Amino acid sequence: MAKQLSVSPLTASLLASRGITSLDDAEMFLGGSLDALHDPYLLLGMDKAVPRIRQAVEQGEHILIYGDYDADGVSSTSLMIFFMRHLKASFDIYIPHRSNEGYGLHNHALDWAHQQGVSLIITVDTGISAVEQIAYANALGIDVIVTDHHEAPEVLPEAYALINPKQPGCPYPFKGLAGVGVAYKLAQAILGEPPVEWTEIVAIGTIADLMPLTGENRILVSRGLESMRRTSFPGIRALMEVSGIAMGSVTATNVAFGMAPRINASGRLDHAGSAVALLTSDDADEAQRLSHALDELNKERQQVVESIVEEALGQLQHKCTDGSVPDVIVLAGEGWNVGVVGIVASKILERYYRPVIILGIDPETGMCKGSARSIPGLDIYEALTSCKDLMDHYGGHPSAAGMSLHKDQLQAFEEALNRFAAAAMTEEDYIPVTAADGEWKLSDVPLDVIDEIEMLAPFGMANPVPKLIFRGTRLVETRKMGKDGKHLKLVVRQDGARMEAVAFGRGDLADVLEEGMTLDILAEVSVNEWNGSRKPQLMLQDMRIVGPQVFDLRDAKEPWRLVQQIYDRISPHMRLDRKQIAAVFNPRLESSPKLHLNDCTLWVYDKNAGISAYNDAAHTYDADQITTLFMIHVPDSADQLDTLLATFKNLSNLFLLHSGRNQAEKLTVPSRDQFKLLYVLLMRMAAEPIREKEALLRLSQQSSATLRMVSMMMDVFEELSFIERRDGHIVVIPKPPKRELSSSAHFSALGSLAEMEQHLLYAGTSQCTSWMISRLEGAS
Incomplete structure (x- = not known):
């Protein structure tokens, strides 16, 4: 297919994954026109509906268009208004109020229609389930033509005509039309070729109602977006303007996230009639007023949503007292x-x-x-x-x-x-799963290929924006951008190719990303245009850090508070459960943790066991579930560190929050010469037993080793029988047995402890984190 269409392997792969496997299919997918639309008379019921509508128009009957309050219903109603105006018909519209009336046909609305002299009702985006209501309309002497696209129930209403591609027995080849798409087919059946600009209305409703952008929908939406880029509708122009959409480059994504929410806001917080008035207005000033009113409603809707979300989350936290x-x-x-x-x-x-x-x-x-x-x-x-x-x-x-x-x-x-x-x-x-379009290299997506991928637009349901996996990229640069650092910008490199990547709303992640780390990336590809230059750009959807991470937050003033802050910041991105989090501290330095995450597992250093469980959660949850560890204090020994890492086998994140030691307590990896010097000094001053405190102080001064270091070297001498400790005094053994330093367990422990503390307490960030990562990965 790549050869036949003269496209890149990536573009051909994307077509194939969308079921496009022949040249004819590809040409239809990439360039289908309105001429390729199906015959509207293939829709069951169309042959009855068309003459009834023509009769009503010719005889001056009063027609009621009965719609729905969502964006598809608003679009369907708006399209029928243009259709009725085109036919010069006598008509009215009715859309129920979401909160006061609810979805569907209502008998009180039928009574009102009867009083208005309505003899024909055409429903749009509703009606397929209105068995009782349509029976009532029939009793009032009103004919009802149903146009709908929802699933058909077992019992269908006895309407004058039912038009719905999903009803049993309907031979129409494409079942995915939106409500506005079915309304368009009705107009097509009567007019032959409806005005092209009506496809703009079809595009809005189809995209907003999350209908599949395949088959006829793809043709109608493509044509609608093309027309929208030079729209003559004042309402659509005003709606794009207030949504911040550049008219010349409107996309299905713009419609879905910019225009549709504002249309829907009218039905959610007010009445959908204002959105219909906007889409059908022929007055630019009125359109401006209505579009701004919808924009304000949408802002109010956002505030209402945020308020309820906050209240709901508080309710949920209260429910989940056990953390599940x-x-x-x-x-x-x-x-x-x-x-x-x-x-x-x-x-x-x-x-x-x-x-x-x-x-x-x-x-x-x-x-x-x-x-x-x-x-x-x-x-x-x-x-x-x-x-x-x-x-x-x-x-x-x-x-x-x-x-x-x-x-x-x-x-x-x-x-x-x-x-x-x-x-x-x-x-x-x-476990959330995201479907991706294969694994590729950064070098596979130069500008010309990204431009080529745009041929697959419009993107939406059943034709999603391609998501590509790029494995093993190296993080070159990280920074926050936008107001309050809300967004994230990265620069990544792979096999010589270098590219920028952007993640909106994920600025907080900059705090847990470090240059040089390896990332697997899930991204959409796009073009960044700035000051006349164009370059490829990745829109990050997700990423995985390859290998464990160590975060240097040493000398944290309030480590427990910082644990809470880090959890609040990273858990939404990493989907962390509290049973996956552990904190370890030294009970000699802190009697009880000041932590609100009471259901995360808490551990303490233990002289005998290495580490031991501190709270119920630590006893309950399997240590193998722990992926994130907060180290509040440094272990007392290298053995404790080894036990810690052996206990938590699946760590991917280690946060170091401990304080650095005073230089006066610093240990160094001991050498044979140091021990030789110390022994000579000790022999000189300890011909007789000497108080240990006095000896340690003098040895420290004369050897330039810290008191702590000298004290631990004494442990080695004692183990090797070079000295004895008696009642607070040191006694030098005159003729000690010959023994190698390396045979002393204290000597080995001192060396390991000194090495550990050198990296964890005194080394710079790079050396500290690299050493810990090597330990996490099992390197000696």
């Missing part, structure tokens, strides 16, 4: 805005990688409305079905759902879901 997080997180609060609980659930899932349900409680009625977000390991719809008797209503998909229940059922609801999850899920289900 439930299999399914269920949190509920009075006054939590039900319009944003799905966003809150997503944010908490992102942090804990658990299925999450967030519910808002109505304080007057006690009713709870909530949203669920799940991980691949748990079908949340199936989990809800297992306890359906506890809920008034529920519905959804494997990854997202909604429900309502009374607060009296909350505890039973949470327990039932956790029982189901415990039986259905394994440990591996709780």
Whole structure:
């Protein structure tokens, strides 16, 4: 394929991984036009809907467009407004209020429509499940044409016409249309070729509703984005401006993260009608006013979300007193805005990688409305079905759902879901997995290849932005950037190729990265354009540090407080559980730790055992689980250090927080000449027994060794029977046996201790960390 298309092996590989395996498929994927769209009359029900709409227009019937409050519903309603205007039809629109009315058709809205003289209702992005409501409309003498894209229930409504590619028996080849896509097909059936600019509306709804950007959706979204770059719609122009999107370079990502949240904010906090008014406005001043109003609503929505997230996390911490997080997180609060609980659930899932349900409680009625977000390991719809008797209503998909229940059922609801999850899920289900597009070298992504990859855009569901793995890169440079150092910028090198890498919102990681370390990187590739120059750039998605890390934080003034700060900073990035963290300290120097992380494992140095467990967590959790160790004090001996590293076999992070020793206590690796000099000095002053304190002081002065060093050298002499210690005095043995220094255990211990302290207490950062890494890796 690389040869046939004259593209790089990387681009050809990306096409193949997306199921594009022939030249014809590739040409359609890369250059499909509106001419390639399927015949709209292949949609079941279209043949009935078209003549009914034509009849209504010709006879001047009053038509009601009934939509939904999310971005797809807003887009669908907006598209139908343009369609009705084009037909010069008499029409009205109705979108239910999310909080006051809820999703779907409502009988009171049908009564209102009847009073307005409506004889035909066209639903968009809703209606496929409205069996009772459509029966009621029929009784009122109103015909209903349903256009929808949601999963069809077992019992379908008796509408005048049902148009939904997912309904049983529908031969339409592409099942992934958004609600706005189905509405567009209706317009296409009547008009033949709808105005090209309408694809802009289709693109917004399709992207916002997370529909797969394959098949017809890819064609419609590509054409819509192309048109949007020179849009004539005042509303879209104003929306892009307030979202900070350069009109000439708008992408699916811009729509998803810039425009869609602002459209959705209207339905979440107010009424979706304001977003419809914006998209369909033909007045630039009105569009400016409406777009700024939506922007303010979105800012308010962000604040509401942050407030609920903070409250929810506090609730969760209170629940998890033993440090373990439930299999399914269920949190509920009075006054939590039900319009944003799905966003809150997503944010908490992102942090804990658990299925999450967030519910808002109505304080007057006690009713709870909530949203669920799940991980691949748990079908949340199936989990809800297992306890359906506890809920008034529920519905959804494997990854997202909604429900309502009374607060009296909350505890039973949470327990039932956790029982189901415990039986259905394994440990591996709780490990986040990111799909990547293979392992490549930095040299594989020069500018021309990155430009080539853009041919695969628009990126979105079922056609994600390529994520590439680069193994064994060397970190050359690290720095924080942006306001308050919020973002991270790296420079990495691999086999002579050098490239910048950026991670937004991860500035804190600069504190735990050190130049020279080896990184495996997961990244998206992009082009950094600045002052007319273009160069390749990596957008970091994740990274792994190859080999253990040692962090030099020696002489920390408040080491226990620093432990807490480090945990708070790194645990979200590293998904650390407290049972993976240990701290070790010397009980002689500190009687009890000043640590709030009471459920992390605490250990103490032990003269006999090397180290021993200090708290219940240390007795409970397997030491093999420990990946991060905080060393509050230096071991008393090299043997203790060896025992420490042997106990925690899987350490990947070691934080050194101990204080340096006073130079007056410094040890040096002893030499034979030092012992010879000390022995000669001792012989001169100790013809008679001499008080040990006096001898040590004089020997220290005459040999330039510290008191501590001299005292430990005395231990060696005593072991070798060169001296005896009697009642606080030193007695020199006149004719000691001949014994090698190397035969003394104290001599070996002194040498090992001096070497350890030289590196841990007195060496610079590079020498200290390198020595500890060599010990962690098992080097002698």
